[in-house]
Amino acid sequence: xxxxxxxxxxxxxxxxxxxxxxxxxxxxxxxxxxxxxxxxxxxxxxxxxxxxxxxxxxxxxxxxxxxxxxxxxxxxxxxxxxxxxxxxxxxxxxxxxxxxxxxxxxxxxxxxxxxxxxxxxxxxxxxxxxxxxxxxxxxxxxxxxxxxxxxxxxxxxxxxxxxxxxxxxxxxxxxxxxxxxxxxxxxxxxxxxxxxxxxxxxxxxxxxxxxxxxxxxxxxxxxxxxxxxxxxxxxxxxxxxxxxxxxxxxxxxxxxxxxxxxxxxxxxxxxxxxxxxxxxxxxxxxxxxxxxxxxxxxxxxxxxxxxxxxxxxxxxxxxxxxxxx
Numbered sequence: 001x002x003x004x005x006x007x008x009x010x011x012x013x014x015x016x017x018x019x020x021x022x023x024x025x026x027x028x029x030x031x032x033x034x035x036x037x038x039x040x041x042x043x044x045x046x047x048x049x050x051x052x053x054x055x056x057x058x059x060x061x062x063x064x065x066x067x068x069x070x071x072x073x074x075x076x077x078x079x080x081x082x083x084x085x086x087x088x089x090x091x092x093x094x095x096x097x098x099x100x101x102x103x104x105x106x107x108x109x110x111x112x113x114x115x116x117x118x119x120x121x122x123x124x125x126x127x128x129x130x131x132x133x134x135x136x137x138x139x140x141x142x143x144x145x146x147x148x149x150x151x152x153x154x155x156x157x158x159x160x161x162x163x164x165x166x167x168x169x170x171x172x173x174x175x176x177x178x179x180x181x182x183x184x185x186x187x188x189x190x191x192x193x194x195x196x197x198x199x200x201x202x203x204x205x206x207x208x209x210x211x212x213x214x215x216x217x218x219x220x221x222x223x224x225x226x227x228x229x230x231x232x233x234x235x236x237x238x239x240x241x242x243x244x245x246x247x248x249x250x251x252x253x254x255x256x257x258x259x260x261x262x263x264x265x266x267x268x269x270x271x272x273x274x275x276x277x278x279x280x281x282x283x284x285x286x287x288x289x290x291x292x293x294x295x296x297x298x299x300x301x302x303x304x305x306x307x308x309x310x311x312x313x314x315x316x317x318x319x320x321x322x323x324x325x
Contacts, residue, residue: 016241017194018114021091024190026050028065031058036287037065041097044128045121055291056299060272060306062287064219067275067308067325068189069098071217074323075185076104083183086110086173088163088203089191092121096156100134107182108155110173115149115160122151122158152176163191164199166206183318184211189219192258193245200245201262208263212315215323216259221249222271222307229305252307259311266321269309276303278325 029046030053032039072095076083083106087093090111099105113121125131126146136144138155145152149160157176161169186207192200207216223229224246233243243249248258256267276284293299312320 013240013242013244014114016239018117019239020190020194020241021113021117024061025092027053027057027061031061034058034290036062036290039094039098040101041094041131042092044131045092045094045124054295055293056295056302058291059276059287059293059299060302063272063276063279063303064189064306066279066283067272068187068217068219070279070325071215071308071310071323072185072187073104075183075215075320076106078318078320078323079106079183081106083185084108084110084179085185085187086112086178088112088186088188090158091117092124097131097134100138100155105138105155106185107179108157108177110176110178111156111158112161112163112169112173113158114162118150118158118160119148122146122148125151150176163203164195166202169203170206170210180210180212182211183316183320184214186211186214186216188217191220192218193220193243193249194241196244197248197258200248201258204259204264205262208259208313212313213318213320214313215320216264216311218255218259218309218311219306220255220309221246221305222252222255222269223305224249228301232305252309255307255309256311259309263313264311265313267309267311268324269307270325271304272306272308273300273303275308275325 025046028039029042030049032042033049036058081104085106087095087110090113093111096109125135135153135156139153141154151158159172159176161172163169204216207214221232224233233246236243248254252269252271255269259267314320
């Protein structure tokens with residue numbers, strides 16, 4: 001019986017990580033209900049707005065969504081859509097529907113997550129026409145594949161896989177027409193931190209080796225060695241959610257170093273306080289009028305403990321190194 005314990009612990013840890021997908025989705029659902037940003041698809045994944053979230057949480061999610069989208073959209077425009085996007089640990093993300101609505105779709109958008117998360121997402125898509133119709137609208141052949149753990153269409157693919165199994169991930173993506181020759185954007189949001197440094201470095205290295213012209217956007221924790229960071233870690237541990245990769249989240253430099261060591265040519269990083277300050281300020285002023293914020297220091301501390309790190313390789317000389325805030 002003792003020999004099985006590590007597997008039970010691993011299962012519990014994975015389940016806790018899967019639960020963070022629901023946390024993020026419900027927080028986004030509440031923030032959009034208050035008018036922080038528009039997302040017409042989110043309601044089909046989470047019907048109820050749920051309990052009230054603190055204003056600093058809403059502003060934090062606003063900064064996250066706007067910051068990531070700003071870099072993603074800049075890449076899509078730089079490549080004129082002649083590219084592919086791989087969302088690693090996508091959860092119930094709605095990027096496909098936003099890009100389809102805004103006529104910004106890449107050649108193909110891939111999403112990868114745990115098979116159980118993927119099964120839930122595919123079920124929502126199968127049973128809700130506002131989710132399935134946009135996929136069908138940009139699909140021109142007869143071969144739309146819809147199974148419990150895989151959705152594959154011309155422009156959108158959802159795959160159930162474990163990101164810690166890099167050979168398995170590579171094989172599944174190639175099976176569904178991943179093209180290593182296309183400019184590629186990889187995106188991860190609070191994903192690498194749940195993997196050991198060796199596992200996340202392996203994934204980041206695979207991406208650098210596989211794509212000659214690419215950008216990797218990573219949103220996650222930073223400055224985790226101070227007291228505020230320790231409290232964040234303890235809160236997650238109480239939920240049996242261990243940050244296995246937290247040692248790479250000590251500073252902006254450690255975040256950049258992970259990519260540079262793995263073969264990326266260039267890496268940049270900003271904490272979310274810095275990102276918040278360079279977002280379009282007319283829109284920032286608008287969202288700051290939505291709710292009164294009593295704890296401005298708490299918002300500042302929160303934003304200083306998350307960051308966006310982005311790395312590039314640019315053999316095609318598209319000017320990817322110029323993409324920034």
